[in-house]
Every structure is written in structure tokens, then in C-alpha cells.
Amino acid sequence: MKAIVPLFLFLATALVAPLRADTAPGAPAAAEPIRITITSRYNTQNRQPYNLREFFKRHPLVRLEQWDGIRMPAEGSRASLAMAMAANIGPDIFETDIRQAVEQGLAYPLTEWIGEDGVLKNGQPKLKADGTPDRNGQVDEDEAKWDGWMKIKPLYRQVVTVDGKVYSLPNRSGTYVGILYSYRVLRRAGLDPAQPPRDYDEFITWARKLYDHEARTFGFALTPQSWAFAPWVATTGSSIVVQDRVSPTTGKTYTFNEQETRLVAPDTGEDLAGAPVSWRCNVASPECSAAVAFYHRLRWQPWVRHPESGEPIELTPEQASAGQAEVAGEVVTFDPADVVEGCIDVSTERLLDVFRRLGRELGMYPLWAGDMTDFENIGVQPSDLGMMPFPPMTREQRPVLQASNSFFMIGKDVLARGGDSDEERKAYRNLVWEIMTIVCSVEGNDEAIRRKVAAGQARFLNPRDLRRLNFDDYLRESPKEYLAMWDKIDSGEILEVVEPFMGKWLQFRDFYQREVIDLVLRPSGRHFDFQTALVNLERDANTGIMFERPQEELDKHRPKARIIVAVAAFIMGCFLLLIIRDQLRKTPSTVGVVRTVFPWLMLAPAILSIALWRYYPLAQGMVMAFLDYKIVGHSPFVGLSNFISIMLDPNFYHYIVTTFKFVLWNLVLAFFTPILLALLLTEVPRLKVFFRTMFFLPQMTSGLVVTLMWKDMFASRAEGTINRALNALCGLFGSSFAPVDWLGDPSTVMACVILPGVWASAGIGSLIYLAALKSVPDELYEAAALDGAGLISKIRHVTIPTILPLVIINFVGAFIGTFQSMGSIFLLTFGGPGKETMVMSMAIWQEAYVNLRFSLATSYAWILGSILIGFTFLQLRVLRRVDFRRAQSE
Incomplete structure (x- = not known):
């Protein structure tokens, strides 16, 4: 990778360079502009803030340009940046997972501008009273060389610091993730935004009151995105990541939440800020599980309105089917047809479509917002919008508002840019640093706030910003409930958190969503065992996805691994020797072979x-x-550490089983279908060319288009093509039809990822077998007919034996090709739901381009190749015995 990509770029540059002419021949050389690149999280095409415009006036040769690497779909987008860095063509300023970037060496530390832990701002070491180094993992005020460092939120300072070094800066003031609501819809349901829900139970009551029984629409929607779920975990009093600190005096281990800053032992009062710390994922704990159970309750718990008071009554499944329930000593009867399952809508549509519903039938939706004017340009009235915190699990916990931001880093490629001398490169780095501080500074955001105040929109802005910019007179225009929320945040009554940041959170949250949250909210999630899924996910997180497996655990299994690898190598060697022996046995004719060097020059x-x-x-x-x-x-x-990690991972064995299941289904559906189709087309009495053309036409369409078309057909909504067709069919017989979650149900998903390929490739496969059928002598069919053989007997005793060599060749090729296939899975499910379609080839792609663990991905490929080498040997032996003939046309 490190050698090939730069070589390719060098060759491409060498070819393109002669086509460029920056200056006319003989003209004096003009000063070259200095191009500094930044990733698309910051849009250089938008209006630039005043301080950045002033910077460009002082440095007229500096250009800030957008950097866009090769776009990769789904979670693989982070790999584009990594590959560019490997080729030394990465951006100067970029945004991605901080700790993953540091681990892979992509980010340049900001030490020369900010300072580092354990070193005073004057460059002297920071020592304790006893002369030992004074380090706490953070850059304190006496260590910071940059004045702006202490102006950053303490939580953000913690996020951007890795092992005492700062690698990133937060982008401006950021936004907040809360529950957006519509005043109009809430008041229509009799709900008061000034008195938000105080716990989970009250929140569920709100969601049920927002349900429109006449239109049968939900007034509260959830998204399966993990960034919207993380705040609910904080409302339980726990966190997704926890830190274990060992007391140096007692040896006792204390567990704190990830974002806890008061690290004091509760029993002894000992300060553990400098104690040894280890981080781990905590999603299977009772508290984190309670947040998932709350999602499940919102999605699936049946309820009904009280016939007289109209208040929602929660039901058990037995009560819902029986049509009666006892509430506060009163037996309430109801029509089972009036029972509502769940109290939320699950939003998988575009964000723009969600906002079109907000303020109409939709009353609440969790989302990020800097202020209430963020959505005005898409038709949402800011006067109808408000934000409330996520309610706590119980009244003993605190409500939560999540601060959300992106974090910019300087790419490692700046070390080689700017010129040939150290002074020129240092000057270039300083320019990059200055631009990044301007891009990340609050001044640009403050400029936008002042414009909004001047436009009369002060009442929709964040009160914190108004106070900071001395717009206190406008606070009286702000809604009282909005002011109250921010006052409670400042007083600590509402807990302000950030997304998890230790470990590889951006990588882990994709798995969190795909393997747990999405499955709870899917139409097939009623009986989903989320507790087991959380246990498995926590195990995976602590053994590679988020935190690496401990080296001591790998060392324990190393002797056994050496034995297994030796046996596997011996078996592979035997297969290779058999293949070489078979090839050496052949004595090809050399008649007419040119023995000069000319053929080798042609082949070179x-x-x-x-x-x-x-x-x-x-x-x-x-x-x-x-x-x-x-x-x-x-x-x-x-x-052998990578192979040991794979063998210790239960997912590996699941991937093997899933791969064989995928191969078996493919062979049943995709391999034998063309044979059957060819036999049928042979027996068609009329319009043979027409039918052959119809079955061949899908082959003329791009495989990508075919798969995406089927993805729309498999949509789990009632509007999905297949669901709509089945609904119409059931309507003809007077029966009801519940939409099927084709790609989300483990019982149907494997067939669904195979069917598009069957439909698209059956035609071309059938034509190949049609050609083979022409090689069957008519005399054999006539002889079989004279012996009294029917159609089935002819196919069994004449047709199949004759074309069997071709069938075997195609079978071996299809078997090996299917093992390596993942295109339809990639586009339709990305290995989901959960890991139901995570085959080996998809796991290899995921490890390489999502987790950026290329060594582990290569180890997976080694194992897959070892499995297939036996089938390669079988294919070569079969091909050696095949007698190829020319089929006669009709």
C-alpha cells in the first residue's frame, strides 16, 4: 500500500504534467499561491467570517480550498482519508475520529502551539513537591502556551487530548442534541412545554397523548442513529464508556463515568486523578440496558385510551388480547381493535422529510440544533420550535442535554509541505495552525449571531450566546421555558454531556446502531433479544472495535496457535505440491513454438x-x-497475534457459518435456476427467441442499478413495491396484510440478498446451458424414446450426464466466486440486520475500510484463501478431464 499508491500518483502526475502550462514561455515566474486544504465539514464555498477574510487580506497568496478524496459508501468513508494520508496527499486540516487518527499516525500533534502535559509553558518540566513529574493527562493553565486553550469547554479539552498531547480543536461553539418539539402540536394534545416530562414514565405518557387516533399517526418519532441514542444512556446515570481507576494506597478499583471530572474515591475521599486508569465499553451494564429497554417499550408496549377519561392505559400482551384491564381497582373494558402497539414512529426517511412533518402531525423529534433558526430555510417556523432535555430514567437522575461538535486536526502531511528548508516548512505549519484557529474560533459564529439579532430573531437564539455578546436586553423576548432550560444547565440541574470520546467511538457507534438500536426499532424487533446482543457487542468493543484485546491474553494462546498454523501450513503445502505435480506431469507439444527471445519481449x-x-x-x-x-x-x-485474535473472536465462527449458509443458498437459488430455465426454454414450442431475449435483458442492466432497484422493492414500509403488491393481493381475498421487513427479518434477509443476483444472471447462465444442450445428440433422445422414457427420464439419463462436465466446472467456479462475493450484501444490508449477512468477504472489507485494521483483514483473507485452495485443486483436476466440443446450431 505504501509503495504502490505513491508510485501510481507519480505516474499519473508525470502523464498530466506536460499538459499544464502555468506560465507562458519566457515570462517572469510569478509567486506561487499557497494552497491549504480542508475537508468538507467546513464548506469553503459559504460566506467566510470576517476574521478569516482579514487573514486572507494579510496573506494574499494563501488559498483555502476544499479537499474531497475518493468517496466511499456507507461507513467506509473514513478509509478515503486514510488512503490519501498513506499516499502523502491528504488534507492539511481534516476531521475524523481523533483516537483512531492518532493510532494510525494521521494527525499532527498541536504541541508546538499549545504545549503538553508535564511541561510548563516556559519549557521547563512540571514537577511535584517530591521532584517526580506532575502529569494528569491534561494540559493545565500553567502548561498552555496558547491563550485560547483555557477558553475551550473543559469537556472538549478532555475530548481532544490523547495521552497528554492535544491533537484537535473543536469547531466553533457547536450545537446541542435535545428533543425538538412543536408548540402547536404539543398544545393541541394538552401538553405544557413549560413542564417537561420528569422521568421515562411521564415521557411515554406524552408520546401516547400525541398519538392521533383518527389519522392513526404517531406524534413522536425516533431515529435509529446512535448519536440520538447516546443521551438516553446518560439519563440512566451511567455512560457507554467507563474508566476503572486503581487506588495506589488501597489497591481497590473504582469505576467512574467517562466524563466524570471529580475522580474521588467515595469511601476514602482519596483523589484518584493521577491513579492508573483503564477504559472499557459498558453497554451491557444494567443501566445502559435500561435505556435500550426504554426504546423497546416505546416501540412495542401495547396501550389503550381510557374510554371515559381518555388517559392512556399501559397493557400487557395478555390484557390487550383479552380486551380488559384492571386499573386502580377498576376493571376497564375496551375493544381489542382500539389497542395501539407502541407510541412512536421510526424515522428512516430523509431529514428534510421529517421536518416537513414537524409542526403538522409530528410533535417531537430528537435532533441537534444551535438555535431555533437553523431550520428556517427549509420551511420550519422558528416561533413554533422549542427544545427540551432528555428526561431522566427516574427522578433521582438528572435530565440530559448533549453538546455536539466536530473536531478539526492538522494532517501529518504538513511536515513535508511549504518548501525545502525547515524554516519554510515551519512557516507553512504556522499558516495552517492560524487558519485552523480562525475556522474553529467562535468569532465566525458570533458574526452570524449578530446578523440574526439585527434581523429581529434574538428570541430564537441561545440565551448563553446572547449573554456572552452583551445582548441581555433581548433575553426578555426568549420563551420562558427556553430560558429555564439553560438556567438549569448553568446551575447543574440539567447534565451537559458530550458524545463518548475514549476508544474508537465513531467506529463503534456504527456497530451500536446496526446490531442493537436498529434491530429494536425494526418491524421485526418485537421479540429481539437485545440483552444478549448488548453482551456480545460489549465483548466485541473491548476486544478490538473500541479497545484492543490485552496482550497478556494473546500470549497465553500463542503456543497452541503455533501448532495450529503448522498443521494448516502442512495441509496447504500438500495441496500446492499436488497441483505442481499435476502440472509437471503434462508434456505439452512444442511443435511450432518460437524459441527466440521475441515472445518474451511481447509478454514482458x-x-x-x-x-x-x-x-x-x-x-x-x-x-x-x-x-x-x-x-x-x-x-x-x-x-501470530492477528490470527490468535481471530480465533478468540466468536464472531469469526459466526462469519464462517454465515458464509457457508450464503454459499448454499446461492447454489440452490442462483446456480440451478439457469439449468432449469435452459431446459424450459428448450422445450418452448414457439417464440423461443422472444423468451430468451426477455430473460437475457436484465444482464444488460448495471448490477448496481439492479441491486438498488431491488432494495427499493424490499422496503419495509407499506409503500414498498413487494409489500404493496402483496397488500393488493390480500385485498382481493378480503384479508389484511402486515408489511414485511424483508431486509430486517433474519428469516428472510438471506434470500433477499441473493434474489437480485438470481434475477439478473439467470438469463446469461441459461444461454450458456442452452448452447451446451445443443451438443446432446438427437439419437440419444430417439433411443430413449424407443425405450419408453418420458421427459423426466430423458433429462435424468440423457441430458444431465451429457452436460455434466460443464455443470461441474460452473459449480466449482460458482462455489469459489460466491465465497468471495459481497456486492449485494454491501448495498442491501452491509452485513445486517445485526450480523445475519456478515460473510467473510464482507468482514474483510469492514475490518480494512471501517475499522482500519488492515492486518486483521489480511489475516481473514489468509483463512478464506486457505479454505478455497482445496477447491482450486479440485477445479484443476476437473478441467483436466473435460472434453470440450463445439455445439451445433439449429
């Missing part, structure tokens, strides 16, 4: 190209499996 370009682009990466990949591969920097040799 192809051989070199294949060696460079196929075998050299293959050799590099073989070595990579034994390294802790880093995209940038040194990749240490770790021996």
Missing part, C-alpha cells in the same frame, strides 16, 4: 503489469498479516 509488459498490480500487493498482504499495520509510520512485527 503483461507480465510486469500483473506482477506489479497483482502479485506484489499479494506478497505485501501476506506479510501484512503478521504485522500491526499502520497506515502511516512503523508497523511492528506481531507474529
